[in-house]
Amino acid sequence: xxxxxxxxxxxxxxxxxxxxxxxxxxxxxxxRELGMPSDQVDEMTHAIIEACINAREHSGSVDNRIYVxxxxxxxxxxxxxxxxxxxxxxRGFDLGEARTRRRTLGPAHKRGxxxxxxxxxxxxxxxxxxxxxxxxxxxxxxxxS
Numbered sequence: 843x844x845x846x847x848x849x850x851x852x853x854x855x856x857x858x859x860x861x862x863x864x865x866x867x868x869x870x871x872x873x874r875e876l877g878m879p880s881d882q883v884d885e886m887t888h889a890i891i892e893a894c895i896n897a898r899e900h901s902g903s904v905d906n907r908i909y910v911x912x913x914x915x916x917x918x919x920x921x922x923x924x925x926x927x928x929x930x931x932x933r934g935f936d937l938g939e940a941r942t943r944r945r946t947l948g949p950a951h952k953r954g955x956x957x958x959x960x961x962x963x964x965x966x967x968x969x970x971x972x973x974x975x976x977x978x979x980x981x982x983x984x985x986x987s
Contacts, residue, residue, distance in 0.1 A: 847876060849875065895956065965982055
């Protein structure tokens with residue numbers, strides 16, 4: 843795949859209610875600029891919203907900031923790729939414990955679906971969490987054909 847265009851964006855956002863909308867809009871605009879179909883943009887922005895909400899509600903971040911980095915590449919075949927990193931400087935969490943807790947709550951529980959939503963909407967997801975913070979790296983491949 844030969845890269846025809848590359849765009850990068852970095853945002854530092856305060857942890858305030860609804861700030862996830864700003865991150866999702868910015869990433870969505872980048873994806874549309876690179877030619878990603880709207881249904882795939884919607885899936886990606888939903889995952890970004892979930893990741894930002896998780897950071898805001900659960901990180902315990904000392905600087906009260908969410909760090910968003912997006913890298914978009916449009917290939918010569920017209921199929922874009924968007925990499926998104928959502929990071930915080932919080933206390934981290936145990937991914938295995940979070941997955942176990944979700945299973946014990948069951949499907950009737952309305953909260954706690956963020957990680958599953960992120961993984962369902964993105965093509966690749968990698969979560970790194972330590973006592974110094976969490977980074978979720980998500981990849982969405984746009985398929986125009």
